[in-house]
Amino acid sequence: MIKGFRQIASLTALSRVVGMLRDIAFAYFLGASGLMDGWTIGFKIPNLARRLFGEGAASSSIIPVYSEQLHKDPEEAKRLAYTVVTVIFVLLSAIVLLGEGFILVYYKFFAGLEGTQIKLKLSAIMLPDMALVCVVAVLSGILNVHRHFAAPAASPIVLNLFLIGSLCLSAWVFGMEASTQVFVVAVTVILAGIVQVFMQLPPLWARRIYIRPAWHVHSEAFKKVIILMAPMILGFTATQINTLADDFIALWFSGSLEKGEFFSLFGARIKYPLWEGAVSQLFYSQRLYQFPLGVFGISLATAIFPVMSAEAAAKDIKAFCATVARGLRCMVFIALPATVGLLLVARPLVSVLFERGRFTNYDTGLTAWTLSFYALGLCGYCAQHVIVYAFYSLQDSKLPATSASISVAVNIVLNLTLMWFLGTGGLAASTALCSYLQVVILIVVLRRRLGGAVAEGFVPALWKTTAATLLMSAAVLVALGFSRGLPNIIKLLLAVPSGTIAYLLTAKYLRIEMLSLLTGTKPAAAGVDLQ
Numbered sequence: 001m002i003k004g005f006r007q008i009a010s011l012t013a014l015s016r017v018v019g020m021l022r023d024i025a026f027a028y029f030l031g032a033s034g035l036m037d038g039w040t041i042g043f044k045i046p047n048l049a050r051r052l053f054g055e056g057a058a059s060s061s062i063i064p065v066y067s068e069q070l071h072k073d074p075e076e077a078k079r080l081a082y083t084v085v086t087v088i089f090v091l092l093s094a095i096v097l098l099g100e101g102f103i104l105v106y107y108k109f110f111a112g113l114e115g116t117q118i119k120l121k122l123s124a125i126m127l128p129d130m131a132l133v134c135v136v137a138v139l140s141g142i143l144n145v146h147r148h149f150a151a152p153a154a155s156p157i158v159l160n161l162f163l164i165g166s167l168c169l170s171a172w173v174f175g176m177e178a179s180t181q182v183f184v185v186a187v188t189v190i191l192a193g194i195v196q197v198f199m200q201l202p203p204l205w206a207r208r209i210y211i212r213p214a215w216h217v218h219s220e221a222f223k224k225v226i227i228l229m230a231p232m233i234l235g236f237t238a239t240q241i242n243t244l245a246d247d248f249i250a251l252w253f254s255g256s257l258e259k260g261e262f263f264s265l266f267g268a269r270i271k272y273p274l275w276e277g278a279v280s281q282l283f284y285s286q287r288l289y290q291f292p293l294g295v296f297g298i299s300l301a302t303a304i305f306p307v308m309s310a311e312a313a314a315k316d317i318k319a320f321c322a323t324v325a326r327g328l329r330c331m332v333f334i335a336l337p338a339t340v341g342l343l344l345v346a347r348p349l350v351s352v353l354f355e356r357g358r359f360t361n362y363d364t365g366l367t368a369w370t371l372s373f374y375a376l377g378l379c380g381y382c383a384q385h386v387i388v389y390a391f392y393s394l395q396d397s398k399l400p401a402t403s404a405s406i407s408v409a410v411n412i413v414l415n416l417t418l419m420w421f422l423g424t425g426g427l428a429a430s431t432a433l434c435s436y437l438q439v440v441i442l443i444v445v446l447r448r449r450l451g452g453a454v455a456e457g458f459v460p461a462l463w464k465t466t467a468a469t470l471l472m473s474a475a476v477l478v479a480l481g482f483s484r485g486l487p488n489i490i491k492l493l494l495a496v497p498s499g500t501i502a503y504l505l506t507a508k509y510l511r512i513e514m515l516s517l518l519t520g521t522k523p524a525a526a527g528v529d530l531q
Contacts, residue, residue: 015153016295040279085211088134165188328455332458333461480494
């Protein structure tokens with residue numbers, strides 16, 4: 001498990017670094033503007049489809065069934081893989097065509113404002129990426145079962161490099177205005193998606209899996225995937241749906257020079273609680289909290305999912321519970337210091353990364369404010385992946401779907417309430433709170449089914465991690481105090497290494513077993529085999 005985690009985490013870290021450079025480029029060329037709002041919405045729709053039908057449904061449902069078939073009949077496992085890829089591509093292509101038709105009708109008859117028209121055009125250009133990214137996600141899930149993590153983890157790097165290149169070339173080489181540049185970048189998303197699909201094929205061929213059209217939809221294995229997939233469309237994607245809800249609510253409740261400061265509701269004149277650029281502020285803050293989540297949280301969950309699936313298929317419940325418990329302890333070890341660290345350095349971090357070009361000091365303040373509330377949910381976001389994967393490994397996707405539905409409903413209510421008091425911070429806070437809501441529901445049910453072993457050692461690990469985080473916080477605060485009045489880059493260069501060293505040294509002194517995630521060695525007194 002640890003070997004797989006370190007491989008995924010290393011490649012994901014590289015991807016996230018390149019992704020951060022991409023976001024810096026977006027901030028420089030587009031800032032937190034109406035154009036950036038439009039690109040964000042257009043990009044997130046196919047990205048949500050990847051979570052729903054790719055990583056969140058098809059991939060997560062095929063992994064346990066595909067693992068099971070590999071033990072029984074490898075050839076049948078291949079036929080299952082071919083069929084799932086074909087069905088997903090055909091289904092998503094049909095949805096894309098319907099979506100394009102809806103956008104066309106809305107554009108012709110209802111889009112009166114220029115800003116709305118731009119957002120619809122960008123969405124229409126990027127919508128076909130829905131089918132491409134979902135195929136990539138399914139192929140990645142198949143490769144993960146075969147313990148190949150490199151190509152799936154590396155493929156996002158291609159997307160980020162394409163986007164950075166298109167931003168820089170369109171502006172610096174061709175001298176395009178931002179209003180034209182944003183459409184060039186949208187087309188680039190499709191080109192990158194095609195390349196990402198072809199990246200997955202060579203490692204599949206090396207395992208004699210030659211993806212081709214197939215339609216064995218009446219097989220028992222495929223039926224089992226479909227039974228699992230339907231509720232998975234919600235179960236694993238609550239946070240993604242909630243963040244998209246944040247974006248659309250921010251879009252609808254944002255005033256602008258074109259829309260004005262007020263809107264009418266039942267004859268009442270109400271001032272917009274947000275302003276144009278709110279969607280962009282959400283996007284930049286989401287990218288920052290998703291950095292530790294992607295590098296560590298999702299990487300760890302991706303590495304242990306095939307392990308849990310294999311243990312569940314073998315009916316080894318004792319080993320399964322131990323893996324779940326180990327995953328939860330590791331998530332706390334990762335997420336708690338990341339949460340506190342982001343809270344302490346939110347403003348200088350946003351300033352150093354984004355405050356240049358079209359991204360202003362005012363945007364920095366609002367983005368840092370939003371980031372602080374998203375960061376509060378990091379422990380929930382990370383634990384969510386482990387506990388939902390645990391249910392999927394047991395081939396139970398109904399309860400995660402139920403808990404996700406509750407989470408999404410509560411999030412919308414909180415969004416519409418908190419944004420009037422906290423602005424974009426209220427939208428972020430509601431998403432953070434709802435991540436914990438889903439985790440609590442799932443852990444309570446899993447413990448009732450399998451016993452307390454699924455959370456074995458969690459409380460002692462939490463206390464030790466909290467102690468290490470407190471010492472880390474003290475080190476960061478001392479560094480920030482010492483660097484007061486200095487440039488933000490100096491503050492970060494002092495605070496981040498100080499906090500990291502303090503945390504790791506304390507973890508080593510307290511013999512926290514999860515330290516092996518980073519070092520590859522087991523603490524002398526840990527007593528738990530993490531290999």
